[in-house]
Amino acid sequence: MCAKGKSVTMSFHLLAKARKLTAFSCLLSRAFSHRPSFGIAFDIDGVVLLGNSPVGGSPGALRKLYAADGTLKIPYVFLTNGGGYPEAKRAFELSQLLGINVSPSQVLQGHSPFKQLVKRFGNDLIVAVGKGEPAAVMSEYGFKYVLSIDEYASCFENIDPLAPYKKWTTKLCAAQNAKFNDSVPRNDVFSERVQAAFVVSDPVDWSRDIQVLCDILTTGGLPGRNVGPQPNIYFANDDLEYQTKFPSERLGLGAFRIALESIFNRIHSHSLEYTCFGKPHPSVFKNAEIVLQKLVGSLYGDFYDIDHDNASKFETVYMIGDNPAVDIKGAQQTGHPWFSILTRTGVFKGKENHDKFSADLVVDTVEEAVDYILEKESAS
Numbered sequence: 001m002c003a004k005g006k007s008v009t010m011s012f013h014l015l016a017k018a019r020k021l022t023a024f025s026c027l028l029s030r031a032f033s034h035r036p037s038f039g040i041a042f043d044i045d046g047v048v049l050l051g052n053s054p055v056g057g058s059p060g061a062l063r064k065l066y067a068a069d070g071t072l073k074i075p076y077v078f079l080t081n082g083g084g085y086p087e088a089k090r091a092f093e094l095s096q097l098l099g100i101n102v103s104p105s106q107v108l109q110g111h112s113p114f115k116q117l118v119k120r121f122g123n124d125l126i127v128a129v130g131k132g133e134p135a136a137v138m139s140e141y142g143f144k145y146v147l148s149i150d151e152y153a154s155c156f157e158n159i160d161p162l163a164p165y166k167k168w169t170t171k172l173c174a175a176q177n178a179k180f181n182d183s184v185p186r187n188d189v190f191s192e193r194v195q196a197a198f199v200v201s202d203p204v205d206w207s208r209d210i211q212v213l214c215d216i217l218t219t220g221g222l223p224g225r226n227v228g229p230q231p232n233i234y235f236a237n238d239d240l241e242y243q244t245k246f247p248s249e250r251l252g253l254g255a256f257r258i259a260l261e262s263i264f265n266r267i268h269s270h271s272l273e274y275t276c277f278g279k280p281h282p283s284v285f286k287n288a289e290i291v292l293q294k295l296v297g298s299l300y301g302d303f304y305d306i307d308h309d310n311a312s313k314f315e316t317v318y319m320i321g322d323n324p325a326v327d328i329k330g331a332q333q334t335g336h337p338w339f340s341i342l343t344r345t346g347v348f349k350g351k352e353n354h355d356k357f358s359a360d361l362v363v364d365t366v367e368e369a370v371d372y373i374l375e376k377e378s379a380s
């Protein structure tokens, strides 16, 4: 949870409501002779993938969770703080990279909880920030009046004084975006206040995004105008660092949040108010339990009984992660039935366990973790 931000107060009740059976449910094999008593949550970056390359024997490890005919045998989800693309697109990409059949319902991203805020901001002007397709993510969640920060900034002449020195041009991209004019008339940005900013994924152009967000946040949502009450700002996660193919960790969304907050607090009389989602918040883990139960419940036709309060009928849910302060801390804070497994393919590279957030088990790779789980569960 963020030091100065509000805690995530929204429950995941909406996500727990009964939903239609998905096509995926029929893929879940009737391989269980009894209801499975365990599920698995995989972090992605540093555990399953490094950049776009599989790591730690992940394709082989994940295939062990499927029957020979390709139907799912063991309930699992991807529980990542990353994002930037709609869940369906990410599921397709993971399927391609890992050679398995991943359902969109198995992909829980840092920004997935943003969909809970549709009731509040669904018809308001909002700005979506980050790499990938942040506006498409929010549109898919049901927000009707959304602009990416590229599109929004392109409406304001001279809002970024460094733009002439940048070798890329977001203005051109925004102008070519056919959806731009359809979703939000250009003139609206000069009269409609931005009600909320959503940092969906890692921002690409930090200097422009910090400038424009400070403009939005200090003026009450109308850059260049008078000071007004701070609009809401939400971050998909608060990860300070994450692992890519580069040998040392890279600065993440949490680093961007610190930069924005520090600058905002120097130029504005009030401290920045914000909300962070993502691991290690226990609500994220509780929601993963519900989704895992739905995977199992859909097979047995009883998932309509699942709700937030009695979601977990699992004896064990395994969290396989590479970041002690995110994956392991989150599983520990959530408590039963979570069992944390720390891999050495990402942020954590120590020989022994982590000092502060010690995992229940430390292994080298995700494949080792899956082998441990399958052996333990088949023996029980």
Ligand SMILES: [Mg+2]
Residues within 6 Å of the ligand: 043, 044, 045, 046, 047, 242, 243, 321, 322, 323, 346
């Ligand atoms: Mg990770």
